[in-house]
Amino acid sequence: MKKYTLPVSRRVQAIAPSATKNMAIEAARIGACVSLGQGVPSFATPPPVVDAMCRVLQKDPSCGKYSLQTGMPALRTRLARLLHEEKNIEADPETEICVTVGGMEALLCTVLTLVDEGDEVILPSPSYASYIEQILLAGGNPVFAPLDKNWGLDLAALEQSITPKTRAIMLCTPGNPTGNALSNEEILALCTLAEQYNLALICDETYDYLVYDNISRISPFSLPRFRERVVLIASLSKKYALTGWRVGWVTASRPLMQEIMKVHDATAICAPTPSQHAALAALEDSSANRQWLAATKAALYKRRDLCCARLERLHDFFSFVPPQGAFYVMARYLFSQEDALSVALRILHEARVITIPTSGFGKGGEGHLRLSFGGEESEINEAFDRMERWLKR
Ligand SMILES: Cc1ncc(COP(=O)(O)O)c(C=O)c1O
Incomplete structure (x- = not known):
């Protein structure tokens, strides 16, 4: 070409x-x-989403307009309730949750907020390929900490890869591409390591709804001791089959969210409003x-x-x-x-x-x-x- x-x-x-x-x-x-x-x-x-969207498009003239930058208040309130019910997370819907253009925009805004030229981000690998490109796009360097042969964390290898330039650890559990789901011990060990070396922990929980052993996993943001350094990335794409609607969200402590919001405003303004209505319909607590x-x-x-x-x-x-x-x-x-x-x-x-x-x-x-x-x-x-x-x- x-x-x-x-x-x-x-x-x-x-x-x-x-x-x-x-x-x-x-x-x-x-x-x-x-x-x-x-x-x-x-x-x-999902059919209930299709039905709700037909009604919204016909009856709500504001549905084709921008929402607030952080997303529709009703959706953020629903997400806060979901985080509480499913992950025992207390997040303020006004200041700690922002609806994004899929999990992908949530990830990019987070990386651009945390990573400077020459900074290093550790990826337990193999990892989701777009993390690598996003880190490079921010001018940073991805550092690979290979998982063990069963795709579990190799904590010693991970710790060895930390240098004075390391800013964050970025991971996805359950994992794309490995299909691994980190245990609670591994998640806690990672949080402790991030605290010890003063690193951010970017946790992508896009596949949280699909864990085949049915053991519930801790979400690091639910732990008050670590929440200031954790960014939780979430998506409706896979769980509700809404990949094309492009709606996800990011949860971060208020001071960090204020910074992430600047990037979100500069890149997307807001997630598509019709898609936020679709998300709200998908999350309605109905049979x-x-x-x-x-x-x-x-x-x-x-x-x-x-x-x-x-x-x-x-x-x-x-x-x-x-x-x-x-x-x-x-x-x-x-x-x-x-x-x-x-x-x-x-x-x-x-x-x-x-x-x-x-x-x-x-x-x-x-x-x-x-x-x-x-x-x-x-x-x-x-x-x-x-x-x-x-x-x-
Ligand atoms: C691990 C992971 N994170 C984020 C995304 C992006 O999802 P979204 O459609 O919400 O942007 C994907 C999509 O494949 C993914 O696998």
Whole structure:
């Protein structure tokens, strides 16, 4: 492709589009592919949200206008109640919660607030690829602290990677791409380490609703001793199948939120108001919503079992750690010495299956493909049928 000739900022030159999006673009070009790629649950927008939106669009003339920068008061109040009920968090909806354009904007605003040129941010890795790009965009340096072979925290390695330039630890649990869910002991150890070295802890809880062992996890923001240094990132995208509506939120202590808000104002002004209405409808405490959520979670549990069973059938070709949360599994390929991108591209072109090479997810992801089981069972089966035929050809 022709290179753009006017100067482009060093920050932008330092970053790259994520492998997830690149694989989807390549798949669209070649056509007839099935996907174990992008992290999108297959479900349509929940019917109660669709109904509520039709009413809102017809009856509320303000729904197409900006909301307050921090988001609609009714939504922030609902989020504060949800944080209290689900995570035992006390957060002031007026000053400590801000609705954002998906979890992604919450992450970017946080990183731009905390990271200066040359600062280091530690990523237990492999980690969500966009963290890396966001840190680079802020002029910072991602420092990878590889997880252990079961994708648990290697606390000693993490502590060794702390330097005087370290500003924050950024993590996602349950994890994308590993499917790991940190234990309460690991979460507490991380909080203590952050306190000892005076670091911020950016906790991405996008997949908090999907933990397969059903053991409830501590959210660091719920612990008064640590809350000043914790930023909680949350999203409605995956839990309520609202990926396209672009609505998430950030929770931080008041003084830090005042700083984060400056970035939010400069980038987005506010999250889309119609999407905030959609979020409010999704969060309404109704039996229709409860049933929808229970059914979609049950479907994802089944898809996890299906994906693991299909991988087990291919044990000569892949090894894996069964996921404890989210809808991803890291499949370590045993049939090739090639790098993950080459293997994923071969599977794409020759088997017409989208997988995500995890080489772009930071140290520790080499030799793996991330498989998502957010799709329908029929798509998961078709993808594995194709891979099985290709592997045994
Ligand atoms: C770990 C993690 N955080 C944040 C996001 C962004 O989610 P949103 O759609 O809310 O911007 C994703 C999306 O895949 C994700 O996997």
